[in-house]
Amino acid sequence: MSGVLKQGIENDRPKINAKTAIAKKVDSLLAIMTLEEKVGQMNLYNGFWDSTGPAPKEGNAKTKYEHLQKGWVGAMLNVRGVASVRKIQKIAVEETRLGIPLLFGYDVIHGYKTISPIPLAEAASWDMAAIEKSARVAAIEASAAGINWTFAPMVDISRDARWGRVMEGAGEDPYYGSHVAVARVQGFQGTDLTLPNTIAACAKHFAAYGFVEAGRDYNTVSIGNETLYNTVLPPFKAAVDSDIKTVMNAFNDLNGVTATGDQFLQRDVLKNAWGFNGFVVSDWASVTEIIYWGQAKDKAEAAVLAANAGCDMDMEGHVYIEQLANMIKADKVKEALLDDAVRRILTVKYELGLFDNPYRYCNEQLEKEQIGSVEHHAAALDMAKKSIVLLKNETKLLPLKKKGQKIALIGQLAADKNSPLGNWRLAADDDTAISVLEGLQNHTNSNSLTYTKGVDVFMGKTNFVTEVTVNETDATGIKDAVKAAKNADVVIMVLGEHGYQSGEARSRTELDLPGLQQEMLEAVYKVNKNIVLVLNNGRPLALPWAEKHIPTIVEAWQLGTQTGNAVAQVLYGDYNPSGKLPVTFPRSVGQVPLYYNYKMTGRSTNNEGNVFWSHYIDEKNTPLFPFGHGLSYTTFKYDNLTIDKKSVSVDDSIKVSVTLTNTGNYDGSEVAQLYIRDVVGSLVRPVKELKGFELVHLKKGESKTVQFTLGKKELGFYNNKGEYLVEPGDFEIMVGGSSETVLKSRFVLD
Numbered sequence: 108m109s110g111v112l113k114q115g116i117e118n119d120r121p122k123i124n125a126k127t128a129i130a131k132k133v134d135s136l137l138a139i140m141t142l143e144e145k146v147g148q149m150n151l152y153n154g155f156w157d158s159t160g161p162a163p164k165e166g167n168a169k170t171k172y173e174h175l176q177k178g179w180v181g182a183m184l185n186v187r188g189v190a191s192v193r194k195i196q197k198i199a200v201e202e203t204r205l206g207i208p209l210l211f212g213y214d215v216i217h218g219y220k221t222i223s224p225i226p227l228a229e230a231a232s233w234d235m236a237a238i239e240k241s242a243r244v245a246a247i248e249a250s251a252a253g254i255n256w257t258f259a260p261m262v263d264i265s266r267d268a269r270w271g272r273v274m275e276g277a278g279e280d281p282y283y284g285s286h287v288a289v290a291r292v293q294g295f296q297g298t299d300l301t302l303p304n305t306i307a308a309c310a311k312h313f314a315a316y317g318f319v320e321a322g323r324d325y326n327t328v329s330i331g332n333e334t335l336y337n338t339v340l341p342p343f344k345a346a347v348d349s350d351i352k353t354v355m356n357a358f359n360d361l362n363g364v365t366a367t368g369d370q371f372l373q374r375d376v377l378k379n380a381w382g383f384n385g386f387v388v389s390d391w392a393s394v395t396e397i398i399y400w401g402q403a404k405d406k407a408e409a410a411v412l413a414a415n416a417g418c419d420m421d422m423e424g425h426v427y428i429e430q431l432a433n434m435i436k437a438d439k440v441k442e443a444l445l446d447d448a449v450r451r452i453l454t455v456k457y458e459l460g461l462f463d464n465p466y467r468y469c470n471e472q473l474e475k476e477q478i479g480s481v482e483h484h485a486a487a488l489d490m491a492k493k494s495i496v497l498l499k500n501e502t503k504l505l506p507l508k509k510k511g512q513k514i515a516l517i518g519q520l521a522a523d524k525n526s527p528l529g530n531w532r533l534a535a536d537d538d539t540a541i542s543v544l545e546g547l548q549n550h551t552n553s554n555s556l557t558y559t560k561g562v563d564v565f566m567g568k569t570n571f572v573t574e575v576t577v578n579e580t581d582a583t584g585i586k587d588a589v590k591a592a593k594n595a596d597v598v599i600m601v602l603g604e605h606g607y608q609s610g611e612a613r614s615r616t617e618l619d620l621p622g623l624q625q626e627m628l629e630a631v632y633k634v635n636k637n638i639v640l641v642l643n644n645g646r647p648l649a650l651p652w653a654e655k656h657i658p659t660i661v662e663a664w665q666l667g668t669q670t671g672n673a674v675a676q677v678l679y680g681d682y683n684p685s686g687k688l689p690v691t692f693p694r695s696v697g698q699v700p701l702y703y704n705y706k707m708t709g710r711s712t713n714n715e716g717n718v719f720w721s722h723y724i725d726e727k728n729t730p731l732f733p734f735g736h737g738l739s740y741t742t743f744k745y746d747n748l749t750i751d752k753k754s755v756s757v758d759d760s761i762k763v764s765v766t767l768t769n770t771g772n773y774d775g776s777e778v779a780q781l782y783i784r785d786v787v788g789s790l791v792r793p794v795k796e797l798k799g800f801e802l803v804h805l806k807k808g809e810s811k812t813v814q815f816t817l818g819k820k821e822l823g824f825y826n827n828k829g830e831y832l833v834e835p836g837d838f839e840i841m842v843g844g845s846s847e848t849v850l851k852s853r854f855v856l857d
């Protein structure tokens with residue numbers, strides 16, 4: 108037996124023993140619980156102050172307290188801070204009959220107090236270690252504030268830039284999204300869940316929420332099985348395989364069945380086929396919403412549908428706690444199913460070590476020391492730099508010279524300290540981001556920097572539950588911007604969306620620069636063409652004019668607490684950008700959904716020269732910036748693409764290698780990407796599919812051989828019955844620095 112194997116077995120043994128021991132404890136506890144206490148474990152209440160959904164119409168604070176005292180609550184959300192968590196945990200532990208501790212859930216999505224880049228931005232780093240670290244830091248801070256459960260990672264694949272929650276995921280690709288999902292789960296949960304700084308993670312939203320029709324949030328979803336199995340489900344499966352403890356279902360329906368009431372998704376696929384043994388939590392009141400969807404006539408029916416379907420916990424819906432006990436008595440839900448749900452919830456509580464010490468996450472000292480530590484800010488800065496994507500650098504305006512340049516910084520967002528925190532930053536204090544203006548001031552000693560707000564874009568103060576008001580009419584600030592630009596060597600314009608213009612319930616029908624920013628950009632361009640456009644946005648934007656005219660474009664998303672420092676380091680070349688887009692940027696909103704792994708149609712090319720092919724009469728089919736695109740201050744060359752076999756059997760694997768050389772004048776990092784095409788399939792296959800990537804650091808002049816392995820896991824696909832097929836035939840291989848790759852080869856699978 109090899110050392111590695113032996114070690115694996117030894118390491119597994121305590122885990123298996125611990126699992127059995129927990130199962131025994133859970134069974135003994137379950138045996139003494141009343142029906143109401145069991146239902147109580149399935150009840151998740153919002154706390155009494157922060158709210159992350161519509162305010163409940165019923166269930167006031169008094170009722171919640173009474174339910175807590177009776178042991179009719181299994182978990183709380185939006186209760187944070189050691190003092191508050193301790194106070195509520197004390198009720199559960201000391202005042203209820205069985206003293207079962209509560210879970211405390213919170214949307215720790217991109218940081219807790221120290222805010223890292225929005226998840227889509229982090230995904231642009233293609234750096235799994237950095238993404239894992241970012242989630243680790245978030246878990247350390249959240250756990251120090253009493254939280255033991257995060258409602259993250261969001262692993263919804265989306266191809267629709269109109270949908271505001273694109274900002275919260277890892278983009279459009281299932282293979283890449285699966286890797287990011289695993290990194291995030293590992294970051295939150297760590298290697299040992301009983302440690303006081305690891306927390307349970309939650310893959311959401313199960314399933315297909317990213318495919319809401321027309322990109323409008325909470326809308327209906329109709330997709331075929333092929334898309335469900337090959338595009339939607341893989342990141343969830345990857346999260347389950349990395350032992351994620353919880354899964355959240357979704358607000359949408361899927362082909363006419365509400366996800367919360369979907370037995371196929373929750374029982375057949377998740378729990379039975381995949382063997383998921385954690386628990387499923389509803390989304391905010393999504394059990395109640397089954398009634399509004401018209402799939403249940405009242406709360407009783409909604410409770411029955413959801414519980415039978417496999418939804419184990421009701422988030423702020425108040426439906427289970429009101430209805431489920433009666434429905435069990437009426438035999439509408441089998442008690443065995445109820446026991447299964449409660450067993451799953453109690454198991455997670457045991458696994459977190461809450462029965463050993465319910466106050467495990469309540470340490471004032473840690474709370475003071477950990478939250479906002481210097482180390483966490485350093486990690487946030489590192490992540491922010493890695494998330495920036497250099498989209499265009501045609502005239503080599505970047506990096507900026509260290510001295511002798513007159514720089515005009517323009518744009519309301521450039522001085523904004525709130526917007527860069529992004530959407531999900533509930534625990535962060537307002538206005539705590541380092542703005543781009545501050546970042547540049549920190550960096551610019553010898554250059555002269557002037558700041559001009561230019562046109563007003565965002566009016567008044569916005570927050571998590573209100574709409575952003577945009578100025579569409581008052582153009583007076585444009586002339587200030589033009590004046591400032593006239594006197595500058597370089598103009599840096601920070602334009603884009605406010606952090607609260609993407610995220611939940613923030614769908615858009617336009618993908619342009621909100622307000623009068625486009626007008627200002629064009630007016631400035633007339634007097635000074637040396638523009639560096641720094642984009643802030645939580646979704647792909649369609650900016651064809653900018654792509655055509657502006658020589659330098661930097662995608663800076665919303666980068667969190669350290670935004671300004673990260674942007675300044677990249678603009679000045681102290682950090683060489685290496686990010687790559689995890690989403691396709693369209694030319695026009697009319698192209699959406701636009702994604703790189705589209706399918707060939709019967710009429711994809713204009714062979715005949717007539718109009719009868721799959722195209723638009725007013726726009727190209729191609730994207731503005733493709734998936735995987737991102738430049739560096741240096742250049743990279745790909746050559747010597749080799750595969751070790753020209754034909755391979757279905758059970759074997761092939762090795763693909765390529766030489767990557769840094770041919771420019773700076774050290775830098777490049778994400779080498781490998782795509783395949785299954786040329787002929789029993790189902791139509793995408794024109795390309797990402798199946799490998801590696802982030803490689805190369806000093807200038809340095810070369811490295813990058814190697815990828817392709818086997819069954821990479822070469823197959825799911826058919827419409829959910830069966831995984833690996834079909835013999837021709838495969839194309841494409842390797843390069845974006846989805847518009849440079850090198851090609853082929854092999855045969857036989």
Ligand code: NOJ
Binds near residue numbers: 311
């Ligand atoms: C609704 C969102 O869809 C979900 O992602 C979030 O975790 C819950 N609200 C709780 O805040």
